[in-house]
Amino acid sequence: MKSSPVDLPQAASRPKVIPTRRTSSGITSIPAYGPSVPTIASRPDIAADTTVNTSAKDGFVLVSDPDGEAAHRYREIVTAIMRGPWPRKRIMVTSAASGEGKTMTAVNLALVLAEMGRSVFLAELNLMRPRYRYVFGRPPEACGTESVLKGEASPDEVTFQLGDTRVAVASVAVPMPNNDLLRKQEKLATLLDYGASACEWSVLDLPSIYECSAIQELASSAGPVVMVARAHKTKVEVFRSATMALGNDLDYVILNDIA
Secondary structure (H helix, E strand, O other): OEEEOOOOOOOOOOOOOOOOEEEOOEEEEOOOOOOOOOOOOEOOOOOOOOOOOOOHHHOOHHHHOOOOHHHHHHHHHHHHHHHOOOOOOEEEEEEOOOOOOHHHHHHHHHHHHHHOOOOEEEEEOOOOOOOHHHHHOOOOOOOOHHHHHHOOOOHHHHEEEEOOOOEEEEOOOOOOOOOHHHHOHHHHHHHHHHHHHHOOEEEEEOOOHHHOOOHHHHHHOOOOEEEEEEOOOOOHHHHHHHHHHHHHHOOEEEEEOOO
16 A cells, blocks of 8 residues: 555635435425534434535545534544444545535544544546546556456555555556446456455435435445435435435435535
């Protein structure tokens, strides 16, 4: 596993979210909270706590503003997640549509886990629109997660340490025309098993639900499942359809840009 320097973008403002209430039949309501109350609710069988997510413009708050409210809320949600009776220590981050802030959510969750002393495997699995290589910096000749899914490289060959953090990152090297490689279960299992053996927690940064047919199957075998949506952008029908698609596997919904 190689080491890579990290130069993360800076946070611009304090993001806000509102909670959702969920039952066995799906999310039933989105109560209106004031703009200064960023919260999130979990499934009824898991204790409800508060959190906050950043949008792409806000950057990685654990680096840019570690003492701010956003970073504090991230710590609260990770604390809540760590209390859950998960079958696997594997956090899956997806969204109702593209451009909702999955990468910011995934990276900040990973950074909080590392801050709490846990080793983390952060896997970029959005094969069509990768961002990690540009954000974290990787040599152009380095292979990525798509090479593991093709059987052309081992997980160790594509994984690098994120600066002096406890986060190991597997990023996409070459954008793919689609996310079909995620349906190669044996190769994907090799990558996920590597993460589970090398680190205490894994965070999977996945495509949106409708960009890959493998998302629902992955959700059924993950630990906590987080869906990210953006207020005033995500259409209500898309949001509802996405929650129905994930069904009882959905554990947390984080809404971005609540004004």
